[in-house]
Amino acid sequence: xxxxxxxxxxxxxxxxxxxxxxxxxxxxxxxxxxxxxxxxxxxxxxxxxxxxxxxxxxxxxxxxxxxxxxxxxxxxxxxxxxxxxxxxxxxxxxxxxxxxxxxxxxxxxxxxxxxxxxxxxxxxxxxxxxxxxxxxxxxxxxxxxxxxxxxxxxxxxxxxxxxxxxxxxxxxxxxxxxxxxxxxxxxxxxxxxxxxxxxxxxxxxxxxxxxxxxxxxxxxxxxxxxxxxxxxxxxxxxxxxxxxxxxxxxxxxxxxxxxxxxxxxxxxxxxxxxxxxxxxxxxxxxxxxxxxxxxxxxxxxxxxxxxxxxxxxxxxxxxxxxxxxxxxxxxxxxxxxxxxxxxxxxxxxxxxxxxxxxxxx
Amino acid sequence: xxxxxxxxxxxxxxxxxxxxxxxxxxxxxxxxxxxxxxxxxxxxxxxxxxxxxxxxxxxxxxxxxxxxxxxxxxxxxxxxxxxxxxxxxxxxxxxxxxxxxxxxxxxxxxxxxxxxxxxxxxxxxxxxxxxxxxxxxxxxxxxxxxxxxxxxxxxxxxxxxxxxxxxxxxxxxxxxxxxxxxxxxxxxxxxxxxxxxxxxxxxxxxxxxxxxxxxxxxxxxxxxxxxxxxxxxxxxxxxxxxxxxxxxxxxxxxxxxxxxxxxxxxxxxxxxxxxxxxxxxxxxxxxxxxxxxxxxxxxxxxxxxxxxxxxxxxxxxxxxxxxxxxxxxxxxxxxxxxxxxxxxxxxxxxxxxxxxxxxxx
Numbered sequence: 001x002x003x004x005x006x007x008x009x010x011x012x013x014x015x016x017x018x019x020x021x022x023x024x025x026x027x028x029x030x031x032x033x034x035x036x037x038x039x040x041x042x043x044x045x046x047x048x049x050x051x052x053x054x055x056x057x058x059x060x061x062x063x064x065x066x067x068x069x070x071x072x073x074x075x076x077x078x079x080x081x082x083x084x085x086x087x088x089x090x091x092x093x094x095x096x097x098x099x100x101x102x103x104x105x106x107x108x109x110x111x112x113x114x115x116x117x118x119x120x121x122x123x124x125x126x127x128x129x130x131x132x133x134x135x136x137x138x139x140x141x142x143x144x145x146x147x148x149x150x151x152x153x154x155x156x157x158x159x160x161x162x163x164x165x166x167x168x169x170x171x172x173x174x175x176x177x178x179x180x181x182x183x184x185x186x187x188x189x190x191x192x193x194x195x196x197x198x199x200x201x202x203x204x205x206x207x208x209x210x211x212x213x214x215x216x217x218x219x220x221x222x223x224x225x226x227x228x229x230x231x232x233x234x235x236x237x238x239x240x241x242x243x244x245x246x247x248x249x250x251x252x253x254x255x256x257x258x259x260x261x262x263x264x265x266x267x268x269x270x271x272x273x274x275x276x277x278x279x280x281x282x283x284x285x286x287x288x289x290x291x292x293x294x295x296x297x298x299x300x301x302x303x304x305x306x307x308x309x310x311x312x313x314x315x316x317x318x319x320x321x322x323x324x325x326x327x328x329x330x331x332x333x334x335x336x337x338x339x340x341x342x343x344x345x346x347x348x349x350x351x352x353x354x355x356x357x358x359x360x361x
Numbered sequence: 362x363x364x365x366x367x368x369x370x371x372x373x374x375x376x377x378x379x380x381x382x383x384x385x386x387x388x389x390x391x392x393x394x395x396x397x398x399x400x401x402x403x404x405x406x407x408x409x410x411x412x413x414x415x416x417x418x419x420x421x422x423x424x425x426x427x428x429x430x431x432x433x434x435x436x437x438x439x440x441x442x443x444x445x446x447x448x449x450x451x452x453x454x455x456x457x458x459x460x461x462x463x464x465x466x467x468x469x470x471x472x473x474x475x476x477x478x479x480x481x482x483x484x485x486x487x488x489x490x491x492x493x494x495x496x497x498x499x500x501x502x503x504x505x506x507x508x509x510x511x512x513x514x515x516x517x518x519x520x521x522x523x524x525x526x527x528x529x530x531x532x533x534x535x536x537x538x539x540x541x542x543x544x545x546x547x548x549x550x551x552x553x554x555x556x557x558x559x560x561x562x563x564x565x566x567x568x569x570x571x572x573x574x575x576x577x578x579x580x581x582x583x584x585x586x587x588x589x590x591x592x593x594x595x596x597x598x599x600x601x602x603x604x605x606x607x608x609x610x611x612x613x614x615x616x617x618x619x620x621x622x623x624x625x626x627x628x629x630x631x632x633x634x635x636x637x638x639x640x641x642x643x644x645x646x647x648x649x650x651x652x653x654x655x656x657x658x659x660x661x662x663x664x665x666x667x668x669x670x671x672x673x674x675x676x677x678x679x680x681x682x683x684x685x686x687x688x689x690x691x692x693x694x695x696x697x698x699x700x701x702x703x704x705x706x707x708x709x710x711x712x713x714x715x716x717x718x719x720x721x722x
Contacts, residue, residue, distance in 0.1 A: 079444050083509075086440075090511035118479065121506060121517040121597075145482060148444075150451035156482045157518065236482075 002221040006140065007232035011160045015140060015224045019213055021167035022053055025101070025128065026061025032162050034124055035097030038065045039089055041112035042103040043072035046130055049173055054103050054128065065101070066092040070111075074260055077107045077146045079155070085115045099124035099162070105131035105178075106138040106265070110156070113144030117159035127161045130170040132182025133266055136189075136223035139164050141231040141241075151323060152252070152260075158236050166224070168216055181266025183208070183301045184247075186219050188273060189226040191294060192243045195341030197222050202293070205300055242345040246335045247273030250354070253320035254307055263304070270303035278357050279349055280336040290340045309358045317358060318351050363582040367501060368593035372521045376501060376585045380574055382528035383414055386462070386489065387422025393523050395485055396458030399426045400450055402473035403464040404433035407491055410534060415464055415489065426462070427453040431472075435621055438468045438507045440516070446476045460485035460523070466492035466539075467499040467626070471517070474505030478520035488522045491531040493543025494627055497550075497584035500525050502592040502605075512684060513613065513621075519597050527585070529577055540572070542627025544662045545608075547580050549634060550587040552655060553604045556702030558583050563654070566661055603706040607696045608634030611715070614681035615668055624665070631664035639718050640710055641697040651701045670719045678719060679712050 001018035016028070029038075040054055047069045058065040068088045070076050089100075102112035102125060109127055116125035129139035145156020171179065190198025200218075201208070207215035227244065234241040251272025255263060263271070277294045280286035298305045309317060321332055333346045362379035377389070390399075401415055408430045419426040429449045431437050450461075463473035463486060470488055477486035490500035506517020532540065551559030561579075562569070568576035588605065595602040612633025616624060624632070638655045641647035659666045670678060682693055694707045 079440065079447075083440050086509055086516055087511060090509055090515060114479075118475075118516050118518055120515060121504065121519055143482065148447055148451055150448060154451060154481060155447055155479050157479055158482055 002217060004221065004224050004228050006160070006228040008160060008235055013160060013162055013164065015164040015166060015228065017135075017166045017168065017217060017221050017224065019168045021165055022050065022128070022170070023057050025054060025126070025165055026057040026059070026063060028163055028165065029058065029063060029099070029126060030061045032124070034063075034099045034162070035095060036062065036064055037092070037094055037098040038063050038101060039092060039094060039098070040065055040067045040101045040103050041085060041108060041115065042067065042069050043076065043108050044069050045072035046104040046108065050103060050130065050170065054101065058101070072104075072107070074107055074147070077111050079146060079148075081111060082115055082146055085111070086119060089115070089119050094119065094123065096120050096123060099126060101126045101128055102139075102161075103128045103130065105129065105134045109134050109139050110144050110153070111146055113142075113159055113161065114146055114156055117144055117157035122159065124162050125159075127164040129164065129166060131174055132171055132179055132220075133185055135166040135171070135220050136182065137185045137227065139166075140224055140227045142235065152256070166220055168213060168220065171211060171216065178264065179211070180209075180302050181264040184266035184270040184273070184298065184303055186223050187297055187301070188244075188246055188269070189223045191273065191337055191340055192246050192335075192343045193226045193230070193341060194222070195339070197226075198293075198297070198340050202297055205297070209301070240345075242333075243335055243343050246337070246343055247276045249321055249324060249332065249334055250275045250317075250358075252324055253317050256320040256323070257313060257316045267304050270298045270301075270305060271307045274298055274305040275357055276334065276336060279334065279353060280338070282353065283347055283349065284336040284338050284344050286337045286339060290337070293340065306360070307358070308361060311359065314355050314358050318354060321354070363578060365582065365585050365589050367521070367589040369521060369596055374521060374523055374525065376525040376527060376589065378496075378527045378529065378578060378582050378585065380529045382526055383411065383489070383531070384418050386415060386487070386526055387418040387420070387424060389524055389526065390419065390424060390460070390487060391422045393485070395424075395460045395523070396456060397423065397425055398453070398455055398459040399424050399462060400453060400455060400459070401426050401428045401462045401464050402446060402469060402476065403428065403430050404437065404469050405430050406433035407465040407469070411464060411491065411531065415462065419462070433465075433468070435468055435508070438472050440507060440509075442472060443476055443507055446472070447480060450476070450480050455480065455484065457481050457484060460487060462487045462489055463500075463522075464489045464491065466490065466495045470495050470500050471505050471514070472507055474503075474520055474522065475507055475517055478505055478518035483520065485523045486520075488525040490525065490527060492535055493532055493540055493581070494546055496527040496532070496581050497543065498546040498588065500527070501585055501588045503596065513617070527581055529574060529581065532572060532577065539625065541570075541663050542625040542631075544569070545627035545631040545634070545659065545664055547584050548658055548662070549605075549607055549630070550584045552634065552698055552701055553607050553696075553704045554587045554591070554702060555583070556700070558587075559654075559658070559701050563658055566658070570662070601706075603694075604696055604704050607698070607704055608637045610682055610685060610693065610695055611636045611678075611719075613685055614678050617681040617684070618674060618677045628665050631659045631662075631666060632668045635659055635666040636718055637695065637697060640695065640714060641699070643714065644708055644710065645697040645699050645705050647698045647700060651698070654701065667721070668719070669722060672720065675716050675719050679715060682715070
């Protein structure tokens with residue numbers, strides 16, 4: 001088993017990565033001295049596959065776990081579902097020393113984490129991410145939240161889990177498209193922080209696409225290491241944490257203008273990262289060779305690398321970028337690459353450049 | 362002007378107490394280097410009295426403030442109103458460096474604080490409490506939250522304001538009943554931490570009931586000092602902060618079983634504190650003389666000191682006590698007094714004793 005520490009003082013916690021880990025959940029929760037009562041928050045895609053096994057692990061360690069399940073998908077990530085979870089926690093009599101297990105992908109982790117952050121002004125929670133995207137990104141770092149009608153993730157809290165348990169076996173049942181979308185975040189870590197890892201990904205992509213356990217363990221672990229290090233330096237995105245947003249400014253805007261239905265998040269940020277690479281060539285001297293390698297790797301994964309927009313759609317894209325919550329005093333700041341493995345934050349990008357790149361054939 | 366520091370490391374902040382302070386709000390927000398955009402969250406009782414003056418102070422200091430008002434009263438302290446505030450913040454384009462001004466009593470402060478804690482994962486907020494209860498208690502210490510159908514304050518966050526501005530002039534328009542109810546928390550500080558202050562209250566009650574500025578300033582300032590010291594030692598109620606709950610276990614239960622309509626919070630904890638004093642005589646050796654002084658002072662303020670319950674209502678009271686969120690592993694812990702000025706936390710109280718005391722004529 002690989003164990004990675006997220007160094008956040010008294011809020012520090014471990015990420016465990018291995019196959020066949022879910023059975024150990026109960027024992028790990030005991031080591032953390034959590035209270036007897038807990039709730040497993042999950043969705044109706046994951047529940048039939050894993051809820052029973054999860055509850056059994058907790059029960060065998062002496063915990064009393066209720067299962068709370070909601071309809072799977074981004075459309076459930078809202079305040080109505082949050083309110084419903086609260087009422088169920090109250091009816092199960094969860095107390096201040098009780099805890100929540102978030103069992104599922106990014107939507108489950110974000111929503112259950114926010115519920116944990118705010119129920120009784122915060123109770124403990126454990127992340128059990130079951131998608132590649134959640135294992136390498138959303139379950140680590142303490143960003144929790146839900147969407148408003150006005151935009152994604154506008155409501156939330158920085159709230160750290162007590163443990164992240166990545167059971168690689170849970171990825172076996174992941175649909176191919178979701179799996180590949182998850183790789184977009186894995187590649188991002190190479191671009192923002194580790195050229196060697198990027199090269200390893202280029203070389204080991206066939207094994208990774210076959211989900212070979214050894215390659216998968218390495219990819220998840222190295223991704224989590226990089227994220228843990230960045231988050232440890234800057235928990236609340238005051239500075240360095242912004243590098244994690246590489247490809248996300250355009251990616252988020254693409255999701256917004258396509259109604260969050262056409263692209264998975266990983267697909268949108270694949271397009272966004274390739275676009276950011278092109279901007280980087282012009283604004284932060286990214287070598288053409290690096291930009292080509294970036295595009296080629298996303299291509300090899302089978303992810304979209306360009307989304308050509310008509311002129312009216314480009315106007316909407318630029319509006320969506322300005323609505324992003326990373327905007328400060330009305331000004332949009334991009335994360336761009338200087339070379340593979342190093343990025344610069346806070347780069348101003350002229351609208352015309354975004355317009356030109358997103359209009360290319 | 363009196364200035365009290367709440368010592369919480371990088372989350373430290375000041376409480377300012379004086380007459381005629383509201384006009385200085387804008388200047389103080391500038392000193393804190395808050396972003397240009399802000400929202401004043403208030404209710405429809407306070408808005409007609411103070412919203413214009415508040416907005417003017419902010420505008421004259423260069424801020425761009427929108428006013429968000431909801432129906433006054435405890436029934437507004439719910440997730441629906443929270444969601445409505447979020448959407449209005451989004452439509453006013455508040456950004457990460459924007460801030461919220463909570464202008465009103467406890468309901469406004471608790472709700473606006475929770476909105477600030479969770480909008481964009483937390484933006485700055487300033488408390489401008491306009492009731493005595495809010496000035497001496499709820500605006501200080503960072504407890505924010507709203508009610509669920511299942512119970513009061515079950516959802517919330519520990520989230521500290523950047524400044525608390527207590528303008529004593531805002532208390533002039535406070536209804537007599539609310540003013541007296543606020544004194545119940547003031548007296549509590551004497552009981553839990555400062556016999557000398559308790560004695561000062563006994564001696565200066567006539568001036569205080571006339572709301573004489575000098576007496577009022579001293580009462581608010583000493584209350585805030587004690588609360589600041591306790592919160593500084595124990596921000597998240599892991600230990601000493603529990604002393605602030607003196608009288609609240611029975612007080613909250615009385616509010617719950619009477620449907621939150623018969624008693625104001627201050628009235629319920631007046632009954633609760635007198636009951637706690639009686640329990641303290643039997644369990645923590647509170648001298649009879651001290652118990653009498655406690656009851657006499659609440660009496661002199663004109664607050665209720667006993668609420669006789671029928672047998673079926675006493676059953677409901679004990680159930681309500683067990684539903685309180687301070688319960689751990691099913692066990693209720695009381696804060697009881699050893700003498701005026703010193704309390705002990707974590708005292709187990711037999712149900713029969715509560716039953717006996719609340720059934721007395």
